[in-house]
Amino acid sequence: MTRDGGVFVTFEGGEGVGKSTQIRRLAEALTRRGHDVMITREPGGSPGAEAVRHVLLSGAAQAGGPRFEAILFAAARSDHVEEVIRPALDAGRVVLCDRFMDSSRVYQGVTGDLDPDFIAALERVAINGLRPDCTIIFDMPAEEGLERARARAGIPAGASGELDRFEREDIELHRKRRDGFLDIAAADPERCHVVDARPAPAAVAAMVLSIVEPRLPDPALKAGRGGA
Numbered sequence: 001m002t003r004d005g006g007v008f009v010t011f012e013g014g015e016g017v018g019k020s021t022q023i024r025r026l027a028e029a030l031t032r033r034g035h036d037v038m039i040t041r042e043p044g045g046s047p048g049a050e051a052v053r054h055v056l057l058s059g060a061a062q063a064g065g066p067r068f069e070a071i072l073f074a075a076a077r078s079d080h081v082e083e084v085i086r087p088a089l090d091a092g093r094v095v096l097c098d099r100f101m102d103s104s105r106v107y108q109g110v111t112g113d114l115d116p117d118f119i120a121a122l123e124r125v126a127i128n129g130l131r132p133d134c135t136i137i138f139d140m141p142a143e144e145g146l147e148r149a150r151a152r153a154g155i156p157a158g159a160s161g162e163l164d165r166f167e168r169e170d171i172e173l174h175r176k177r178r179d180g181f182l183d184i185a186a187a188d189p190e191r192c193h194v195v196d197a198r199p200a201p202a203a204v205a206a207m208v209l210s211i212v213e214p215r216l217p218d219p220a221l222k223a224g225r226g227g228a
């Protein structure tokens with residue numbers, strides 16, 4: 001892959017598409033094959049960023065407006081990158097991250113109505129040169145993903161219950177986000193791979209493994225190099 005050391009894989013898509021489910025499955029499969037895997041997520045992943053996660057997902061930051069929220073996402077990302085992701089990659093680990101910069105491009109950029117230059121500037125500062133090696137974009141109709149998120153939370157169809165600040169938003173925004181992720185994939189086909197999120201978890205997992213595994217170094221060779 002592109003850097004000497006670990007491999008950085010991110011997972012993107014709308015609400016309830018199965019990112020966490022698939023990251024867990026992939027981590028198990030890769031660990032069985034001898035890879036040193038770390039799972040993390042955004043917003044969050046470091047103590048500082050997890051505190052910001054609560055502020056963002058509870059809706060406490062919403063009154064500050066979209067620029068304020070976008071800056072908070074970027075601040076959380078910067079801490080996560082420098083405190084957790086970069087050190088893990090430097091140690092040669094495979095880092096599987098639930099959401100990263102593409103979520104900001106889509107949620108804050110496409111549906112947050114913010115100037116693309118502003119979003120790009122925040123991204124540059126937050127990632128500080130650390131781009132994903134590979135991004136899996138899970139795709140399914142927005143209604144079906146939200147239905148999964150509601151079922152996960154035990155909420156009847158049509159009610160909003162314990163959904164977070166973003167999950168509660170209008171369906172039209174969720175549809176635009178799906179298109180936003182697909183546009184990112186079309187613009188960056190080397191990095192981004194769109195996976196149909198609708199089949200059963202095992203079938204989706206097989207597809208994800210078939211995309212990610214060939215992009216990883218052979219763990220036996222790595223062990224040999226480290227031990228020589």
Ligand SMILES: Nc1ncnc2c1ncn2[C@@H]1O[C@H](COP(=O)(O)OP(=O)(O)OP(=O)(O)O)[C@@H](O)[C@H]1O
Nearest residue numbers: 014015016017018019020021148149152199200201
């Ligand atoms: N392929 C699948 N088929 C049916 N149900 C699934 C599938 N994958 C995941 N689920 C279920 O859908 C719900 C949402 O899955 P999961 O939490 O993995 O999604 P997510 O993308 O991480 O969601 P969010 O972004 O909203 O946190 C869970 O209840 C999970 O068990």
Ligand SMILES: Cc1cn([C@H]2C[C@H](O)[C@@H](COP(=O)(O)O)O2)c(=O)[nH]c1=O
Nearest residue numbers: 042043073099100103104107108166167
């Ligand atoms: C990283 C990131 C996330 N978001 C939004 C997207 C989701 O609605 C939530 C995270 O919830 P999840 O259950 O952990 O997926 O936050 C965002 O708007 N911008 C971002 O950069």
